[in-house]
Amino acid sequence: MTEPTEPTTDDPNTTAADRTPPSVAIVDAKTPGNVGTIARAMKNFGFEDLLLVDPPELDPDGEAYGFAGQAREDILPNATELSFDELAESYHTIGCTAVTNEDDRSHMRYPYSTPADLAERLPTIEAPTALVFGRERVGLTNEELARIDEICAIPASEDYPVLNLGQAATVTLYELRTLTLPADGTQLPDLERTRAPEPTLDRLYDQWGALLEELNHPDEKRDKTMRMLRRVFGRADLTEREANTLLGVLRRATERPAED
Known part of the structure; x- marks a missing residue:
């Protein structure tokens, strides 16, 4: 000592x-x-x-x-x-x-x-x-x-x-x-997220609309459902990768009924 x-x-x-x-x-x-x-x-x-x-x-x-x-x-x-x-x-x-x-x-x-x-x-x-x-x-x-x-x-x-x-x-x-520790001085990764660009999000919403139509979702409920989806994803602050992944899943889901 x-x-x-x-x-x-x-x-x-x-x-x-x-x-x-x-x-x-x-x-x-x-x-x-x-x-x-x-x-x-x-x-x-x-x-x-x-x-x-x-x-x-x-x-x-x-x-x-x-x-x-x-x-x-x-x-x-x-x-x-x-x-x-x-x-x-x-x-x-x-x-x-x-x-x-x-x-x-x-x-x-x-x-x-x-x-x-x-x-x-x-x-x-x-x-x-x-x-x-x-x-x-x-x-x-x-x-x-x-x-x-x-x-x-x-x-x-x-x-x-x-x-x-x-x-x-x-x-x-x-x-x-x-x-004592700088913000970037821990073992945790940087939590700053880059929000997906608006055109990507617009395509995501369009794809959701196409899926609802393909599923024959009731016309009178579509506007309300789309509004809910926009708010859910708006709160989530999707990254571009997340949005593109969901977009790909929705495309496959939309195209699947036509393949059956």
């Missing part, structure tokens, strides 16, 4: 998109496996800076590295160990905790933001930030929360809102992935 270094505030002319993504801090984790799980989630969603307060022994041949996946190569061995005092003094801290039904009469765990709220607001904070996760069983103590700058909680069932440490970190980092 590396020694703690004093984070530096970005240049005032730096845009939000250029700012350093939040660090991820784990306070007093009891099991090395949870540290490895969180490191893996960081790798999944583009976070790099792991901070450890009173961590367990992280044996390179042990559970933490076994659970970390590819994060064993960089995030885990480059983690910074520091005290809670150093964490609270050097970062804008966001304590992640379960909602405890407190309201504005208590300021220990209220008000809070959801991870989705943070994804919109964190880029406006011009200071090094850290997402702080507590212990497996008790999370962050009230004394620690008193020194945290703000609270984050994951919306969950009122009957059982408590997530385990690895789950909470993974959900939070997923929601904040827009701070």
